[in-house]
Amino acid sequence: MSGAAAVVEALLQRAGRGGRRWSRSDYETDATTLAQRLLGRTLVRIDPETGERLSGVIVETEAYLGVEDKAAHSVGGRRTARNEPMYGPAGTLYVYFTYGMHHCANIVAGAEGEPVAVLLRAIEPVEGIERMRTRRLALRRGRSSSVRVRDLCSGPAKLCQALALDRSLSGASLLDPACPVWVEEGGSPPAACVVRAPRIGVEYAQEWADK
DNA sequence: ATGACGATTTACT
């Protein structure tokens, strides 16, 4: 395919299925509200290798409430090179690396300078399922058979593997038309949404472990 | 320069 054709194809792929790409006002609210607002929306990622759309319906999120939140990277106003994106404007992507092998992705909420964000905990795969499966298998140790669709993106690090989200994307703006990751209106609402559930993996945060 | 520790996942008992 010619260069021009490739560009056209890329544009068509990015156009998607008519879902409106979220803009600033959609993200600019408190973390708890954004966490709920994201449920049922579609997370889209342009595959960095094939250029195809990978997407899924967001079904689990978790709000990180800022300087007061003992479970948050921004607790006490902590500000480092890693979490700097949390201090950026709403709609900024914050991806970090942890446990020596996993990435987790957040979407920044609130006003600029206010370090609040929403962790993407799980999505229900819709487009690019085979690409997701390939990525998930490639990163697994040992030889496992296959990955069931329900297990492809059922965790914050799993969805990052499946969608190829890593630190190179941290700090990017989901509002930027050139950004290969964004949130779309549309997608089917999840069958059920839990509005509040215990937090996971943050037992050290004491009374903030269950906010 | 060094040491302790993860906003997790997976495999195994």
Place this chain on the structure above:
DNA sequence: GTAAATCGTCATA
């Protein structure tokens, strides 16, 4: 339910 995997990040020195 328990434990290993594995290394960037951050606080301390």
